[in-house]
Amino acid sequence: MADNRTVVDQYLEAMAMNDVEAQERLISDDIVEEYPQSGEVIRGKANRRAIIENYPGGTPKETSRETSKPWAPVIIGAGDRFAVAGQITYPNGETWHAVSLIEVRDGKISKITDYFAAPFEAPAWRAPYVEVEKAAAGSASR
Numbered sequence: 619m620a621d622n623r624t625v626v627d628q629y630l631e632a633m634a635m636n637d638v639e640a641q642e643r644l645i646s647d648d649i650v651e652e653y654p655q656s657g658e659v660i661r662g663k664a665n666r667r668a669i670i671e672n673y674p675g676g677t678p679k680e681t682s683r684e685t686s687k688p689w690a691p692v693i694i695g696a697g698d699r700f701a702v703a704g705q706i707t708y709p710n711g712e713t714w715h716a717v718s719l720i721e722v723r724d725g726k727i728s729k730i731t732d733y734f735a736a737p738f739e740a741p742a743w744r745a746p747y748v749e750v751e752k753a754a755a756g757s758a759s760r
């Protein structure tokens with residue numbers, strides 16, 4: 619059996635490739651995926667797959683900030699809890715930041731809590747105190 623970090627790495631690779639079958643091999647049958655911002659809770663593989671298959675305009679893609687290259691997420695954690703930060707490009711072309719809290723049980727991902735945030739322009743009042751990355755500033759749409 620793979621260690622938990624390897625399970626998370628393999629799951630993220632399957633997400634980047636939009637390989638639903640590989641994802642399903644790495645998640646538990648009773649997977650729970652939560653979207654706290656909307657209050658939604660997805661229970662089980664069948665509901666998760668239905669959301670992926672019915673997403674309007676096609677499945678969102680994990681991407682890097684600089685280009686539409688495959689996602690290069692930041693992963694932290696150990697044991698059975700991990701946090702992943704990256705970006706997702708939606709079918710309408712918008713790229714949002716995403717953070718996922720991932721829990722592993724018995725070698726399978728058993729819970730994912732996802733947070734999504736649209737980019738926004740840095741407020742002028744902070745300008746004297748911050749640096750603004752060109753890629754982030756150029757992609758800001760809100």
